[in-house]
Amino acid sequence: MHNMLKPNLTVGSIFDIDLQSLMEKGYKYIIIDVDNTITAWNHYKISQRLRNWVFKAKETGFSICLLSNNNQAKVQKFASELSVMAAPVGGKPRLRSFKSALTALRGGTHNTLVIGDQIFTDILGGNRAGLFTILVDPIDNKEFIGTKFTRLMERIVAGRRPICKSHRQPR
Ligand SMILES: [Mg+2]
Secondary structure, three states, X not given: OOHHHOOOEEEXXXXXXXXXXXXXXXXXXXXXXXXXXXEOOOOOOXXXXXXXXXXXXXXXXXXXXXXXXXOHHHHHHHHHHHOOEEOOOOOOOOHHHHHHHHHHHOOOOOOEEEEEOOHHHHHHHHHHOOOEEEEEOOOOOOOOHHHHHHHHHHHHOOOOOXXXXXXXXXX
16 A cells, blocks of 8 residues: 555656656656646646646647546636646546546556646556656645645655645746
8 A cells, every 4th residue: 555655756846857758768648637736726727837838748749638636627628728638537546537537648557647746646546557656746735625634644644745845836
C-alpha cells in the first residue's frame, strides 16, 4: 500500500517538469488533474503561463487529457478552452476513471504520465493503473473542505513534506 502512495517524481509545479527528457524516455501522453494542479481550486481561468505550457507540451509531442473529480461539465468546458481532451469518467482514484482517460488518449500504461497534486486520488489512482506518476505542490491552499482532511492524512500516512514556499505559483 505504501508504495502505491509514492509518486515516481515530485516537483514544485508543472513548470518544473522536464517534458523533453520524458519524451525522450518514450512518454507521449499526459493525464492531468485540474484543481490545484493547473489552476487554483475552482478558479477556472486560463493563465497565459498555463496556455504556453500546454502549447509547449503539445509541440514536444504530448497529447493531454484532463481528469478531474470536479463538475464534469465545467471540466469539459475548461478542456475545450485549453484545446485538450477531458476524460469522460471522473471518480479518481477509481481505475475506470484512469482507463477512460487512457482510452480517450489512445495511450498505453508504458507511455502515459499522470500529474496531480493529491496523493490519495491522482497518485494512488495513477500508480494502481500502472502509470508514471508526478506529484506537484498544490497551487493554492484554498480547496474543497473535504480535501483539508485529506491533506492531513497525506502528511501522516504518506509522509508528504510540507509545501515549499518557493514552489508557489502566481495565480
Ligand atoms: Mg487537484
